[in-house]
Amino acid sequence: MRFIIQRDRLVQSVQDVMRAITSRTTIPILTGIKIMVTEEGVTLTGSDSDISIESFIPKEEDGNEIVEVIESGGIVLQARFFNDIIKKLPTDLVEIQVSNHLQTIIRSGQSEFNLNGLDPDEYPHLPQITEGNMFSIANDLFKTIVRQTVFAVSTSETRPILTGVNWQVENDKLTCVATDSYRLAMRKIQIETNNPAEYNIVIPGKSLSELSKILDDSKETVDIVITDNQVLFKSKNLLFLSRLLEGNYPNTSQLIPTHNKTEMIIDTKEFLQSIDRASLLARDGQNNVVKLSTLENNHIEISSNTPEIGKVIEQLKSKSIEGEDLKISFSPKYMMEALKVLEGTEMNIKFTGAMSPFIIQPTNDDSILQLILPVRTY
Template identity: 70%
Template sequence: MKFIIQREYLVRSVQDVMKAVSSRTTIPILTGIKIVATTEGVTLTGSDSDISIESFIPTEEAGDEIVEIKQVGSIVLQARFFSEIVKKLPKDTVEIEVQSNLLTIIRSGKAEFNLNGLDAEEYPHLPQIEENNVFKIPADLLKNMIRQTVFAVSTSETRPILTGVNWKVENNELVCIATDSHRLAMRNAKIETENERSYHAVIPGKSLNELSKILDDTNDLVDIVITENQVLFKTKHLLFFSRLLDGNYPDTSRLIPTESKTEVVLTTKEFLQAIDRASLLAREANNNVVKLSTLPDGVIEVSSISPEIGKVTEEIQSQSIEGEELKISFSAKYMMDALKALESSEIKISFTGAMRPFFIKAINDDTVFHLILPVRTF
């Protein structure tokens, strides 16, 4: 194998596939990146057997030559060394040549590296996916949907299914739900589907985080294919595979309150900053709890007490308060996570009592909302 490639394209592809390479793997060859050169271009693959990423660099794009293929072939190179080498090469072009004993020479300008390669035939094959359940969604919307839900997945392995986000496709709509059993984040959006079937899958939060780092902020469509145990995200030059989580995701619909006793409308930024200040002392008490009380004339009091350190109280003016008086305690972190995900200047919080879940949504947007369980402090 021998080819000459534009370094910036190689660096970008290597960075993308590195997101799937793990140093802690029981299969030694998976600590490497597989490189395959064909007459069409160069394909790089990284995998940790849960996530696999394949990035394709075409020989030319928009009339510009990116890769000059001298000889087709394949090799697996140690990912950690290869990625560091590529980043630090001196010139804009890189020549990669594999000799008969798998020794790989990487040249750029006056720099030359020799790396011992591994046989690409021994690299595990990527999943073969039948493209029956395909839908399309713009990349920037997909990134947003991930960001607005994935933070609420569980980090505990006691219930593995909750470490993923439940994706439901029905009626040309995608609904994403994440919960760690103390809070819930939900986001929905219209999508383009090729059939009217409804199905669902639980995608690991870790996979979605990595995917989100790779996606561009463009409205280019991403093809998404869901099978029984895999999901595939396809962009112009990238394939991103992830395994799905086994098991039944809990029915979250019954958690969502249908009525409320107190409704508060607040300016998001002002409320977020008040919670942030209150959490300065709350954090020390390691339960991170702040208290919210409604006062007359539409005033909200946010407070936190940490017996050994001190206390903080702050009053903020709400846009409106309707319904019963309320005192409620909750995790400052959960509230701040939800407020940051909402992307709205004003929010409405609906409470159904001091010990019942309450939900937060943007004033003019029903596509995203968050549910938080209060904390008993009295």
């Protein structure tokens, strides 16, 4: 195997596939990057069994030569060393050559490295997915969906199913839900599918986060193929394969209140900044909570009291308050994380009492919903 490649493109592809590689694998060869060279170009693969990422670098793109293929072949190189080496090579072109005994020479300018490689035939084969059931989402919309949901997944392994995001496809509508049982994030979008199939799957939050970091913000699309236990994301020159979480996701629709006792419309940025200030004193306390109370003339009071540190009180004017007077306590961290992903200058908060979950939505947009459970203090 021997080829010459533009260093920047190689570095970018290696960075992408490195997201699937972990040093904590029980299969030693998976600590490496698989490199396969054909007449079409170079394919890099990284995997930790749960996530597999394949990045293809074509011979040429837009009339520019990216790879000069001298001899086809393959090799598996230790990912950590290979990544560190190519990032620090001195020139824009890199030559990689493999000899009979898997000895790999990496040349750039006056620099030459020798690495011991592994047999690519021993690298586990990625599962083959037939592309029957597929739909597409624009890259920027996909990244938005992930940003608005994945923060609410559970970080505890006591209920593994909650470490993923529930994707439901029904009647050309995709509903994404994440919950850690203390708060919930939901986003809905319309999609176009090539068949009327319905799906109810749970994708690990880690998989969605890693893919979101790789995709750019363009209007190009990512194709999504769902099978019984895997989901495949296909973007330009990239394949991202993730296992699905096993088990039944809880029926979260029952958690969302259908009526409310108190409803307010408030400026999103002002409210977020007020909660942020109130949390300054609550952050180190044992009871990390912020209290909200309704006052007269559409005013609300945001307060926090940590006896060993001090207290803070602030008043805000809302656009409107309807319904019963209210005193409620909640986690400022959960509230701020919910507010930061809302789109729109104003939001609607609907309360069903001091000890019931409340929902937050942008005004005039029901495609996104955040739900938070209050904290008992009153």
